[in-house]
Amino acid sequence: MITQLALDPGFGSAIGRGIGAIALYAVVGLVLMVFGFYAIDWTTPGKLSTLVRNGAPNAVIVTSSGLLSMAFIVVVAITSSVGKLDEGLLSALIYGFFGIIVQVAAVRLLEWITRLDIGTIIESDRFAPASVVVASAHVALGLVVAVAIS
Numbered sequence: 386m387i388t389q390l391a392l393d394p395g396f397g398s399a400i401g402r403g404i405g406a407i408a409l410y411a412v413v414g415l416v417l418m419v420f421g422f423y424a425i426d427w428t429t430p431g432k433l434s435t436l437v438r439n440g441a442p443n444a445v446i447v448t449s450s451g452l453l454s455m456a457f458i459v460v461v462a463i464t465s466s467v468g469k470l471d472e473g474l475l476s477a478l479i480y481g482f483f484g485i486i487v488q489v490a491a492v493r494l495l496e497w498i499t500r501l502d503i504g505t506i507i508e509s510d511r512f513a514p515a516s517v518v519v520a521s522a523h524v525a526l527g528l529v530v531a532v533a534i535s
Contacts, residue, residue, distance in 0.1 A: 406470055413474055414459050417481040421455030422448075424489045430504030443516035444507040450520035451492075454527020458484040461531040480534050488523075488530045495522045 425448065426433040436444035462481035466473035496503050496519065506513045 402470075409470070409474055410463055410477065413477050413481070414463060417459045417462070417478070417485065418452065418455055420482065421459070421485045421489075422452060424485050425451040425455075428489050428493055429507065431508050433507070436507055441507060441510060442512045443509055446516045446520045447503070447507055447523065450523040454488060454523040454530075455485055457524075457527045457531040458488060458534065461534045465535050484530045484534050488526050491526045491530070492519070492522050495526070 422433075429447070431444070433444055433448050437448050459477075459481050462484060463473075463477045465480065466477040468476070499518070501515055501519060503519060506515050506519065
């Protein structure tokens with residue numbers, strides 16, 4: 386007895402569309418993550434990329450948590466996008482950009498309220514416990530913004 390595998394006639398094109406959507410959303414996610422990194426870098430005293438490359442421990446902690454918080458926002462913006470592919474991509478970009486801007490502004494406001502001198506903290510060659518507070522603020526506020534998007 387010979388068994389044949391039968392696929393629906395539109396299976397191949399559906400797979401092709403799905404792979405294309407994955408690639409496009411990956412590009413949107415990358416663009417948003419790069420924007421998020423530069424939003425953190427632009428609004429933080431000092432040059433984060435240089436400090437991270439040089440191994441400044443507090444800059445690494447703050448930057449890592451900032452990127453993680455951006456990832457929460459980007460993932461939720463993408464999963465919340467609905468409609469046709471073009472509408473989904475556009476809504477993910479809009480919500481992602483706006484979410485990142487709000488998150489960065491909220492972290493800077495929290496730093497101001499708590500009177501943390503983030504510039505001194507991230508430029509130090511020695512671990513500063515306050516960097517964990519800033520990192521926690523990034524993650525917490527990133528989660529809040531991400532949930533607000535959904």
